[in-house]
Amino acid sequence: MQKLKERSVNRKTGKSQNGxxxxxxxxxxxxxxxxxxxxxxxGFNFYYGDEIAIKSVTMDIYKNKVTGIIGPSGCGKxxxxxxxxxxxxxxxxxxxxxxxxxxxxxxYAPGVDVVSLRRKVGMVFQKSNPFPxxxxxxxxxxxxxxxxxxxxxxxxxxxxxxxxAALWKEVKDRLNDSAFDLSxxxxxxxxxxRALAIEPEVILMDEPASALDPTATLKIEExxxxxxxxxxxxxxxxxxxxxxxxxxxxxxxxxxxxxxYDETSKMFTNPGKKITExxxxxxxx
Amino acid sequence: MNKKNIEQNAGxxxxxxxxxxxxxxxxxxxWDIFTKGAGxxxxxxxxxxPKNGMTEGGIFPAIIGTFLVTLMTALFAVPLGMGCAxxxxxxxRDNRFTRLxxxxxxxxxxxxxxxxxxxxxxxxxxxxxIGTCILSAGMTLGLxxxxxxxxxxxxxxxxxxxAYRSGALALGATKWQSIRTNVLPYAIPGMLTGxxxxxxxxxxxxxxxxxxGAAFFLPFLPESLFDQFMALPYHLYIMATQxxxxxxxxxxxxxxxxxxxxLVFSMNxxxxxxxxxxxxVRKE
Numbered sequence: 001m002q003k004l005k006e007r008s009v010n011r012k013t014g015k016s017q018n019g020x021x022x023x024x025x026x027x028x029x030x031x032x033x034x035x036x037x038x039x040x041x042x043g044f045n046f047y048y049g050d051e052i053a054i055k056s057v058t059m060d061i062y063k064n065k066v067t068g069i070i071g072p073s074g075c076g077k078x079x080x081x082x083x084x085x086x087x088x089x090x091x092x093x094x095x096x097x098x099x100x101x102x103x104x105x106x107x108y109a110p111g112v113d114v115v116s117l118r119r120k121v122g123m124v125f126q127k128s129n130p131f132p133x134x135x136x137x138x139x140x141x142x143x144x145x146x147x148x149x150x151x152x153x154x155x156x157x158x159x160x161x162x163x164x165a166a167l168w169k170e171v172k173d174r175l176n177d178s179a180f181d182l183s184x185x186x187x188x189x190x191x192x193x194r195a196l197a198i199e200p201e202v203i204l205m206d207e208p209a210s211a212l213d214p215t216a217t218l219k220i221e222e223x224x225x226x227x228x229x230x231x232x233x234x235x236x237x238x239x240x241x242x243x244x245x246x247x248x249x250x251x252x253x254x255x256x257x258x259x260x261y262d263e264t265s266k267m268f269t270n271p272g273k274k275i276t277e278x279x280x281x282x283x284x285x
Numbered sequence: 286m287n288k289k290n291i292e293q294n295a296g297x298x299x300x301x302x303x304x305x306x307x308x309x310x311x312x313x314x315x316w317d318i319f320t321k322g323a324g325x326x327x328x329x330x331x332x333x334x335p336k337n338g339m340t341e342g343g344i345f346p347a348i349i350g351t352f353l354v355t356l357m358t359a360l361f362a363v364p365l366g367m368g369c370a371x372x373x374x375x376x377x378r379d380n381r382f383t384r385l386x387x388x389x390x391x392x393x394x395x396x397x398x399x400x401x402x403x404x405x406x407x408x409x410x411x412x413x414x415i416g417t418c419i420l421s422a423g424m425t426l427g428l429x430x431x432x433x434x435x436x437x438x439x440x441x442x443x444x445x446x447x448a449y450r451s452g453a454l455a456l457g458a459t460k461w462q463s464i465r466t467n468v469l470p471y472a473i474p475g476m477l478t479g480x481x482x483x484x485x486x487x488x489x490x491x492x493x494x495x496x497x498g499a500a501f502f503l504p505f506l507p508e509s510l511f512d513q514f515m516a517l518p519y520h521l522y523i524m525a526t527q528x529x530x531x532x533x534x535x536x537x538x539x540x541x542x543x544x545x546x547x548l549v550f551s552m553n554x555x556x557x558x559x560x561x562x563x564x565x566v567r568k569e
């Protein structure tokens with residue numbers, strides 16, 4: 001909770017600091033960037049069968065920042081996000097070209113262990129997907145499948161993760177209830193807690209609040225602000241205001257291409273391209 | 286408006302008559318068997334061997350035989366069918382080849398049971414030299430049940446939300462871990478339900494066991510899987526059509542039919558209760 005207060009201060013000042021910073025875009029501005037790069041894609045193409053869904057995306061994602069990915073439906077933003085932990089692998093007939101590096105390692109190189117990649121790069125889905133197990137078992141799931149047996153450790157980790165997802169207070173007395181008894185917003189925070197339990201470096205969020213009411217959405221947004229202290233976050237969102245509120249950097253995708261990528265403050269006040277401005281101001285989408 | 290109403294009433298009447306006809310047929314069959322068979326049912330009938338050229342005594346060996354051969358069918362068809370369904374649904378790529386396989390499996394459930402029976406004779410009795418016995422008959426019935434088991438199991442697997450799988454994968458589960466811990470526990474009830482329905486059908490079949498192991502009459506119970514056996518449906522067939530004193534043994538035939546119907550009905554009822562209970566658990 002102490003962290004939360006610090007964070008909300010950072011949140012306000014953080015943005016104005018970013019405001020006078022350098023553009024965070026790919027290409028020219030690269031190199032001037034502050035911050036450590038966690039994920040780097042280079043000339044990344046993605047195909048569903050013969051159809052190209054993502055075209056030549058080169059983009060850096062920075063450590064302990066929130067990177068928002070926006071764009072109209074079908075622009076490839078979710079596909080892009082799911083490429084970062086290779087969740088698209090499960091779909092038949094997909095293939096990629098180019099590179100995705102995480103911590104300097106090409107995650108599509110032959111011999112890469114997808115399982116350990118996904119442990120490092122957690123994911124929260126659009127529709128909260130708690131498992132039909134107890135609240136406790138949902139959070140413990142990732143530990144158990146990774147071979148953790150120590151009960152005391154698991155129960156400490158479950159508590160820490162639920163605290164990390166700002167859910168502990170609400171569920172501490174009913175850890176053995178079914179996860180389905182929670183409200184939609186609580187279920188989504190449970191899914192975040194579940195992802196936190198295996199200590200990922202990066203958390204990918206695919207429109208995590210799109211199915212939630214405003215109050216629950218606000219809670220998730222506050223949580224994201226809090227989480228970026230310890231994690232690198234990439235979040236796909238449909239909601240422009242949300243991107244403006246929570247992300248440090250914003251990437252605008254359209255028709256599979258990365259149109260513009262910059263600090264959020266710049267993207268929303270002085271975008272470099274007309275089409276970005278048109279989208280952000282709601283002229284289409 | 287009036288014309289519409291008349292049309293509507295006529296429609297409802299026709300549909301109701303369809304339902305009524307079906308219900309009536311069902312009731313008549315059940316009524317006939319129950320009234321004529323119930324008098325025969327006694328503890329002795331259920332637990333005694335047939336006597337005096339099957340004109341007296343009970344149907345104990347037929348009950349035991351049907352039980353054993355159904356068990357054998359389950360042991361053969363359940364693991365094989367479930368394994369096959371898991372592979373098809375979870376691992377196999379969705380291409381022309383798997384679609385062909387899936388279509389073939391569905392079509393196999395429409396193959397007449399006598400064809401399975403003859404196939405069983407050739408494969409198990411002659412080629413594999415297992416002989417006419419419980420094992421051969423059980424595996425033949427198993428082959429017949431497989432399409433049901435596979436189809437029902439695949440449906441059950443399809444009903445498990447995709448999000449359970451991707452959620453587990455995203456937490457660093459291997460594919461097998463996600464299936465074992467996050468798919469099978471929720472699919473198995475449905476898999477079992479479909480399987481039990483398939484087994485119930487197998488328990489009532491005559492043609493597949495006719496040449497593969499069922500015996501006209503045996504004075505003793507089978508002692509191993511390699512013995513021949515008596516079975517309820519075959520016993521009923523004999524009593525109703527092949528016996529030298531058909532009129533005299535008619536009550537025994539009715540009693541046998543009743544026992545068989547009750548057996549199959551209880552298996553189905555068990556499957557329905559199982560499905561209902563597990564569905565309730567899942568919702569909670």
